[in-house]
Amino acid sequence: xxxxxxxxxxxxxxxxxxxxxxxxxxxxxxxxxxxxxxxxxxxxxxxxxxxxxxxxxxxxxxxxxxxxxxxxxxxxxxxxxxxxxxxxxxxxxxxxxxxxxxxxxxxxxxxxxxxxxxxxxxxxxxxxxxxxxxxxxxxxxxxxxxxxxxxxxxxxxxxxxxxxxxxxxxxxxxxxxxxxxxxxxxxxxxxxxxxxxxxxxxxxxxxxxxxxxxxxxxxxxxxxxxxxxxxxxxxxxxxxxxxxxxxxxxxxxxxxxxxxxxxxxxxxxxxxxxxxx
Numbered sequence: 705x706x707x708x709x710x711x712x713x714x715x716x717x718x719x720x721x722x723x724x725x726x727x728x729x730x731x732x733x734x735x736x737x738x739x740x741x742x743x744x745x746x747x748x749x750x751x752x753x754x755x756x757x758x759x760x761x762x763x764x765x766x767x768x769x770x771x772x773x774x775x776x777x778x779x780x781x782x783x784x785x786x787x788x789x790x791x792x793x794x795x796x797x798x799x800x801x802x803x804x805x806x807x808x809x810x811x812x813x814x815x816x817x818x819x820x821x822x823x824x825x826x827x828x829x830x831x832x833x834x835x836x837x838x839x840x841x842x843x844x845x846x847x848x849x850x851x852x853x854x855x856x857x858x859x860x861x862x863x864x865x866x867x868x869x870x871x872x873x874x875x876x877x878x879x880x881x882x883x884x885x886x887x888x889x890x891x892x893x894x895x896x897x898x899x900x901x902x903x904x905x906x907x908x909x910x911x912x913x914x915x916x917x918x919x920x921x922x923x924x925x926x927x928x929x930x931x932x933x934x935x936x937x938x939x940x941x942x943x944x945x946x947x948x949x950x951x952x953x954x955x956x957x958x959x960x961x962x963x964x965x966x967x968x969x970x971x972x973x974x975x976x977x978x979x980x981x
Contacts, residue, residue, distance in 0.1 A: 713843050713853065717836070718886045725879040737875045738806060738868055742815045745869035750818060751932060757819070757866040758933045758940075759859070760831025762791070765838050767919035767941055770948030773912050774955050776846070777903035778896050783841045784911060785892035786885070790833040793884030803827040806871050817871030820929040829873045832864035832881030833888070840889025860885075904958045912952045919945040 728734050745753060758764060769783040806815060808823040839860035843853045864882055867873035902908060922941025926934065 721879045721883045734874050734876050741868045753866045753869040756862050760835045760863040765834040767944040770915040770944050773903045774951040779845045781901045782892035782896040786837040786888035789888035790837040790885045794830040794833050798825045801827045827877045829867050829877040829881035832878045833885035835860040835863035836882045836885030837888045840886045845893050
């Protein structure tokens, strides 16, 4: 399905991101806002922000897509397309804008920093792009369920905010990542609306196997670099692997029927009597 562009659910988040980004650039408030938010975040246990930031990791975001392979195939394919767009949005921007991270621009005693000590290519936030790509798919791709859509949007906002709270991104990084993720979700849903891909075929199964491998990697990987979130990371990976595996197993009978379905047999027209062949 195509995203309803006239709905505030579709246009309000990116419009908000653009407006806030323009305000930051116009006022030079990127650094002051970072410090204000980072200091305010101390009112919440740091462990909460570390767990929230985990959900913006690319592998975690992809693993979360796997369980919808059978029930929401349009969201499944749209999310994969959005992931490609969000990754390109992030990496291409980083090639042109090498903004130093807070750790390279400010003394460490001025703010709270946790996790890997990144110092370069701050702009934009890949975690924010991934979080808003997944949230955008749910918000624009699922009808009704307003409470769950609002919660998805709130969770994505908290994931983006967590990048400031753990001291690895500026507010402008998060807003640009948010914009890229949301645009990726819209393009993914529009592309799926045109192509109407199904997940019950061989291509869907192969994509599911790739995401299952990603989910399985979360059981052993330490790539996030935050030891405190390893139990939660493994829990997410295990749940997504088991849930997604169950959904894929329930798709097997349909896949077998599609593969064994033979083309219709055309009967030869009978010869007319009295006509010599």
